Amino acid sequence: MPDVIAYGGDWNPEQWPEETWRQDVALMREAGVNQVSLGIFSWSLLEPAEGVFDFGWLDRAMDLLAANGIRAGLATPTASPPPWFAASYPEALPVDADGRRLHHGSRQGFCPSSPIYRDRALRIAERVATRYAGHPALALWHVHNEYGCHNARCYCDTSAGAFRAWLRARYSSLDELNDAWGTAFWSQRYGEWTQILPPRATPSFTNPGQQLDFRRFSSDALVELYTAERDLLRSVTPDVPVTTNLMAGAHWDMDCWAFAAEVDVVSTDHYLIGARAEPHIDLAFAADYARSLNGGRPWLLMEHSTSAVNWQPRNLAKAPGELRRNSLQHLARGADAIMFFQWRASRAGAEKWHSAMLPHAGPDTKIFREVKALGTELAGLDGVPGSRVTADVAILLDHASVWAQDHPAQPSSELDPAEEAKRWHAALWRAGITCDLAHPEGDLSGYRLVLVPMLYLVSDAGAAGLADFTRAGGVTLVGPYSGIVDEHDRVRLGGYPGAWRELLGVSVEEFFPLEGPIALESGGTGTVWSELAHVNGAKVLDAYATGEPAWTRHEQGGGAAHYLTTRLDDAALARVLAAVCAEAGVRPAATAPPGVEVVRRAHPDGRAFLFAINHTGADAEVTTPAGARATVPAGDVLILPEVPGGEQGTH
Structure with a gap:
């Protein structure tokens, strides 16, 4: 990747008359834009009828970018098949669990397992790849868009x-599948x-x-679509x-770990959720x-918003400085x-109320002034690109565990493993501790502390x-309700948490979901969940008022x-995390008051950058480990x- 920070957004010139394109590019240069995403939803214009291709407009857009020194993350437009595809191949449209076939009229209107879709997608991807191989604007291939959204x-x-x-490849025999799925129950044996x-x-x-394996299969089907396009692109460029x-x-419907193993560089989209009290922690x-x-x-x-989005119940605009x-x-x-999504706000279509770098009101706006100022600032951050963030703490996270726990027949519907992982992460954030996420089967040797908030399934x-x-x-x-089942969602027998009974020196005989809080001897409370546990070599550090270990x-x-045998309230969780961080020798990057986030990026040669981000309405003082x-x-x-x-300076 270049040694500059890529800055820009989705450019959709096909939505606008060509006389606006030169204005777009001139304003991009004014704003410091050096890269755009291009062609993401352009299949119906590039192939207006099956087998009929028109690349003239995209040629001119790519040439205009190259002439102005702007790179393109050029997309394969396969996230949105055109109307002719649905009309000609209705059998390739997706079907929901109730048997309803979904029709053309939005995006991602295809069955991921359809061989017809795959063939036509690879055909348009090959046309794009061969046409723009070697083009001076081409910097990156952007395959599809938000798979599985x-x-x-x-x-x-x-x-x-x-x-x-997929099942026949996973299981050596039907007997093995029947055993894995426990099909003797409810007369389900195949x-x-x-x-x-x-x-x-x-x-x-x-x-x-069955449900768990179908979630795995469905994620794998999307990964296979990506790798098919990726391999084609690599063969050409x-x-x-x-x-x-x-x-x-x-x-959470796709296994991000599986996708990450197949891309040359991870890219992601992120949008604030307005209903969250502290969306910056998300x-x-x-x-x-x-x-x-x-x-x-x-x-x-790859995407975030300059201000409001268009798809939440209440789409909140960002305050000055929030961008x-x-x-x-x-x-x-x-x-x-x-x-950002996107460069110029759309005049029509389902996302016309989604904010952009260039708003409907034009360049004389708060948003565009902030976009220009940010572009200038990013261009001046020499040395930041290529530096890394390192963390001493990891939270274990696995999509298969989230999928398994999503089955409705659970002891409590109030346990949300993804939200619990976020809650533990938020507690670390408030303590100033930088944290990684890690797959349970990944290498943990570089960490001092590993947290397992609610990993129901583990191999x-x-x-x-x-x-x-x-x-x-x-x-x-x-944390509670962890290590309960194996990779097939079969209970690990002999007492919970079956995977880690010996490691933890604890055996749990029964779960007790809670209707209200339960008091702890420390003064904290447990919420939602509790367990009847017995120690087998472990030391009790806190207990319920009734004496059982918490x-x-x-x-x-x-x-x-x-x-932990309960879901602690936020304050009690913070105290426990502070204790285990201290035991592991984990410290924050700097000393800062609540609401001030400090993260360090560094190069191997010792050059580093300490980012201090004040999310509060008052000035705050930060003290670095060196005392500055x-x-x-x-x-x-x-x-x-x-x-x-x-030595330390200020940027």
Whole structure:
């Protein structure tokens, strides 16, 4: 990737008469834009009728960008098949669990398993690739757009056949599948592969193993679509990096870890949720997740908004300065590209009320002035691109566990594993601790502390990985309802948490979901959930008023494994996390008051940048580990460069 911060957004020249294009590019240069995403939803214009292609307008747009020194993240337009596709191949349209075939009229109107869709998608992708290979504006391939955002699962007969093929590759025999799914229950045992269907609408609960495997299959089907396009693009332009924009931390239907293993660089989209009390903490989670998906390397923020979006019940505009603060927060947590949806606000269509870099009101606006100021600032941040964020703490996160726990027949409907991971991350954020996300089967050796907020499902390899990390000297904190089932969603027998009973020195005999809070001896409370646990070598650090363990610690090898048998209230969780951080020797990047976020990006040679982001309405003082002090004005961001030898300045 270039040694500058990529800055820009989605440019959709096809929505506008060509006389506006030169104005667009002139304003881009004025704003400091150096890269745009192009052609994302242009299939119906590039191929207006099947087999009839028109690239003239895109040729002129690409040439105009090149002439003005602006790079293109050129898309394959396969996220939105044109009207002729639906009219000619209605069997390729998606079908929901109730058997309804969904029609053309929005986007992502295709079955991911459709061979017809795949063939036509590869054909248009090949045309785009061969036409623009070697073009001076081409910097990056942007495959598709937000895979699975609207068609993550299809239940049609084509998908059913593909699901059966996927299952036959996963299981050596039908007997093995029957055992994995526990089909002896409710007379579900299969005698022929052809009897197996997707988990369509049924009179009662679907089989949990079937539902879980269908979620896995559906995610894999999307990954296969991506890799098919990626491989085609690589065959034509082997030196051009290929990516697709994920929705890390916001969209749980795709396995982001699986996608991340296939892209040349991780890119993601992020939008604030207006209903959240502190949406900037959600932003930090999404940014940390994107960085973790890219193995700690810099990643690309492919989309965020300059102000309001168009798809929430109440679409809140951003306050003055919030555009900059959000952007620099992503940058602080490892982004090397700050991109928006979109460049020019659409005049028509479903996203006409989505904000843009150039609003409907034109350049003499708050948004465009802030866009220009940010472009100037990013251009001056020499040395930031390529630097990395490192973390001593990891939260284990696995999509398969989220999917398994999503089955409706659970002990409590109030346990949300994704939200619990975010809540633990938020507690660390408030403590100033930078955190990674990690797959349970990933390498944990670089961390001091590993947190397991609510990992209901874990494989044997994942269970062993956490035990090995702890016995090698790490500190572990496992939350309730973790380690309960294996990778097939079968209960680990002998007492909960089955995967980690020995590691934790605790055995749980029964779950007790709560209707209200339960008091702890420490003065805190448990909420939503509690467990009847017995210690088997562990030490009780906190208990319910009735005496049963609520928080335990068990020494293992050179490390220690902590366990919580309840979902602690926020204040109690913060105290426990502070204790395990102290035990593990984890410290914040700097000392800052509440609401001030401090993150450090560094190069291997010692050059570093301390980002101090003030999310409050009052000025705040930050003290670095070296003892330097800096005042961060209310709502502002300071970037404090560090150089080898301890000198520090202010940007």
